Amino acid sequence: MNTNLEYRVGELLLNHGFKLVVAESCTGGLIGHRLTNIPGASEYYLGSVTAYAYEAKERLLGVKRETLAQFGAVSRETVIAMAQGVRKALSGDFPIEKIIGLSVSGIAGPGGGMPGKPVGLVWVGLSTPGGDEAFEFYWHGSRIENKEHSAEAALQELLNYLQKQHEKARASSNV
Numbered sequence: 103m104n105t106n107l108e109y110r111v112g113e114l115l116l117n118h119g120f121k122l123v124v125a126e127s128c129t130g131g132l133i134g135h136r137l138t139n140i141p142g143a144s145e146y147y148l149g150s151v152t153a154y155a156y157e158a159k160e161r162l163l164g165v166k167r168e169t170l171a172q173f174g175a176v177s178r179e180t181v182i183a184m185a186q187g188v189r190k191a192l193s194g195d196f197p198i199e200k201i202i203g204l205s206v207s208g209i210a211g212p213g214g215g216m217p218g219k220p221v222g223l224v225w226v227g228l229s230t231p232g233g234d235e236a237f238e239f240y241w242h243g244s245r246i247e248n249k250e251h252s253a254e255a256a257l258q259e260l261l262n263y264l265q266k267q268h269e270k271a272r273a274s275s276n277v
Contacts (some may be wrong), residue, residue, distance in 0.1 A: 106256050108140045114264035115146035118271070119174055119199045122229055122260070124150035125188035127175065128224060132253040140259055148192050153184065163187030170249070178236040181205045181227030189229050190255040202263075203229035206256045208239075211250045226256045228263055235263075 115122055124133050124147075134150040137143050151162050156175060159165040164187040165180055173179040184205035193201050208224030215221035220239040228234065239255050241248040 104134045107254070107261060108136050108143075108195065111138050111257055111261050112138075112143060112146055112265065114261070115202075116269055117263070118267055119195050119200055120146065120264075122146055123148050123188045123192040123201060124201050124229075125184040125203065125205040126150055126152045126156055127159070127184070127206060129249050129253045129256070130154065131205050132249055133204070133206065134258055135277050136238050136253060136257065143226070148196070151188055151191065153271045158182060159187075163191060174219065176207050176209055176223055176225055178225055178227075181225040182229065183227075183235050185227035185229035185234065202231075202260070203227070204260050205229075205258055206250055206252050207240040208241075208248070210245045210252070212245060212256075224248070224252045224255070226252070226259050228259060230263060235259075 126133055126243060130216050131152045135149045153159045153162050156170050160167055163184050166185040169179050169183055177193060185203035188205060189201050189203035205227035206224060209215055209219060209221050211221035224239045226237045241251045243251060
């Protein structure tokens with residue numbers, strides 16, 4: 103496992119004073135596991151919700167039943183709602199503008215695929231003070247490989263966002 107990615111994410115979260123919360127579905131807690139393998143992660147990682155079933159996504163993360171019915175659990179709309187929901191659910195006493203929500207939902211396989219949503223389809227969501235984004239991926243591995251690829255992709259998208267924020271901060275300090 104590549105812990106370099108988790109270290110880099112942690113350093114940038116700390117540098118910018120951000121806290122991270124995660125909503126996981128198909129990865130089943132793997133992202134949280136990877137983050138907590140880093141000593142000191144409690145300085146920036148508040149926690150996660152593993153919401154596998156529709157009911158958990160609704161009850162714990164506030165995903166609307168209409169969103170799930172119209173778009174399904176594996177969709178841009180759902181991962182954005184999950185990322186927004188986990189930000190609200192786990193913010194505690196921290197200002198929401200300092201919290202980043204990361205989410206993932208997909209079809210790990212080997213079953214569960216359907217027309218338009220094949221096995222290996224994964225969506226990653228990111229809810230930040232600057233707005234919300236979603237990223238679509240297709241994996242072609244085993245169930246375990248698809249989960250690992252999904253966790254890696256989610257952390258990489260988070261790192262990409264944090265690096266952009268870091269570059270913006272450096273550019274504004276050089277003005």
